Amino acid sequence: MPQENSAAGRDARYMLHGYCDLATNRKLGSSVISGGEGIYVYDENGTIYLEGAAGMWCTAFGFGEEEIIEAAVEQLYKLPYYHTLAYKSVNPAIDLAEKLSQIVPIDDAKVHFALSGSEANDFLIKFTRYYNNSIGRPEKKKIISRINGFHGATIGAASLSGIPVMHKAFDLPINNIVHITEPNWFHNAYPGESIEEFTNRLTEELANVIMAEGPETIAGFIAEPITGAGGVIIPPENYYPKIQEILHKHDIMFFADEVICGFGRTGKMWGCETMGIQPSTMTLAKSLTSAYQPLSALIINDQMYQGMEKGCDQIGFFGHGTTYGGHPVSCAVALKVIELFERRNMLTHIQNVSIHFNDHIAKLKEHPLVGQVRSKGLLAAVELIADKKNKRFFEPMGSVAKRVKDCAEETHKLIIRQVPCGDTCAFSPPLIITENEIDDMFGRFTLALDQITDELTKENLINVY
Ligand SMILES: Cc1ncc(COP(=O)(O)O)c(C=O)c1O
Known part of the structure; x- marks a missing residue:
């Protein structure tokens, strides 16, 4: 039990933390x-x-890391805040969007900024809906996700996640999210099942789920190239090639959640490169700023962007945006992180x-x-x-x-x-x-x-x- 007037004691008294047992946290503090x-x-x-x-x-x-800290301070003096909505923008966000679109494995990428991985994945659900509504496929909205995948804590991102404690007591998942088996051979293989047999079974499961739901209803498949918070699960070598073949056949996009895997974590710049994935969209956060400032990026391909622009012509407005998306200090920090990544x-x-x-x-x-x-x-x-x-x-x-x-x-x-x-x-x-x-x-x-x-x-x- 922490002393009542210590930092831990006040923390226990006043703060409500996540991913813990609340009573234990209150008793023991942090x-x-x-x-x-x-x-x-x-x-x-x-x-x-x-x-x-x-x-x-x-x-x-x-x-x-002093260079990152200095980049933040410098930007705070220059322009501590301005928004990027309603025909306004800021230089660090423009520079960062340009840089990211040059280094991601998506041609003609467009970059939308948010503050957290959760927010970016939530927005991905919205963009998917907007895109398919815009191009006249309003029934193509479902997203396939994997059990034990982790995509964040907002209502949408927690729904994409496949972790039971994140669902039950929160009345989640929302509609139109379908969870399938994770590629974890150690836990999910039948007795005596080889890695190859396991991979084939999971591929078949995906194909069957698509047919049962109706391919015309499924917009995307979301995955962390290597599952992070769900246990660092590295799929078998043939898994992604097989999965992508099926997705391609049914015009289903691959949404790569690079929130943990991005920026060299898996040995190459992107988890997609390490695992042989050709993504339609990518979600970045965490190492994007080395976590010194909150920032995430949702990166979409040109096809999705063109569809959304067309929809905007019809509807007259893109009714989405946030106060802090593209925050100049966060973007200046991310630019410095990428510069250090390259220079060092x-x-x-x-x-x-x-x-x-x-x-x-x-x-x-x-x-x-x-x-x-x-x-x-x-x-x-x-x-x-x-x-x-x-x-x-x-x-x-x-x-x-x-x-x-x-x-x-x-x-x-x-x-x-x-x-x-x-x-x-x-x-x-x-x-x-x-x-x-x-x-x-x-x-x-x-x-x-x-x-x-x-x-x-x-x-x-x-x-x-
Ligand atoms: C793969 C992945 N996606 C999304 C998120 C959510 O990011 P955030 O906590 O910034 O909302 C996380 C967080 O750990 C993550 O690991």
Whole structure:
């Protein structure tokens, strides 16, 4: 129980946080982070933590990158705010839209700015409706999404997400969202089913769902190239080629949610490149500004834009927009982030250090508590299991990952994410991480794993071979 007049005590008293048990949060409070430098953050007591999750998968340049801070301050002096609605615009938003349209894998891309990944995905639903209404296909509105995908917290974005706790008590999902099986072979394969058979089954499922719903009713398929918050799920190699063949056949667009995967996280600039996806639209956020300012971008292809413009001719107005979309300070920060990305050869750096990162992850596979590891670029998951040989998961699922995560944080001062896919700990460190820091991060994690393995052995909860 935090002291009533401490920051944690006041936090518990006055703030209502997300993704937590409210009563527990009120009783225990939160740990209050007050500063950071590089890949480390410190709390109000001065305890230093290695941030193995880059905050919420987002601080690409770590904490305290001066050039980004200066870009924000400079823009605040120049023009702290102006909107980009009703025939007005601002230079940083124009420059950023131009830059993004040059670097995304979408020809003649148009860029719409919002503040969060959730908002951008919500707007994607609206744009899809506007587009299809405009071109005379009002029945083509449904979006296929995947169970365990995460696309945000607004009513629309939470509906696209496939995580049950985000739906039930909120009366979601909204209409016209159809969820299908996620490409998670480790959890979803039938006994004895090969990866190839699993991929074929999922492809067939998609084809069947499209036929059952009616291809003329389905506008798009949304996916994170690699599922992040749902467990760092890397689909089998043949999955996207097969999926895209079916989508193409039925004139269904691929909506790529690059909120986590974008900006080098998976080893290439875009998750779409890493996974061989040709998207019609992309949603960007998080590393777009290294999370130093809130900003997201919804990027659409020319076909969608032309349809929307045509609709606007008919309706006379595009009835959509937000006060802060294209905020000059956020856009100035994003421009600086992209400049640093290029000037510092961040992609080469990521490709170099990710070899070392992936070696560590591969070694963890040998640990008695680890059932599966998954990694690409600087994104990884370590899934824990009670019995490796007989593939027995812990019950209740998630309880042991929580113990490891808590032990890593409390005892070894390493912050990682626990994700809702069995017992999984996820890593997505700031992209500036060095090899020595990677050693430090996995050293701390291994200490936590060993400690919890000893405890579980004493409690007779795991089988060690
Ligand atoms: C893939 C993905 N899409 C969308 C979102 C929502 O972004 P935001 O939290 O900025 O609304 C997230 C957030 O974690 C995400 O991981």
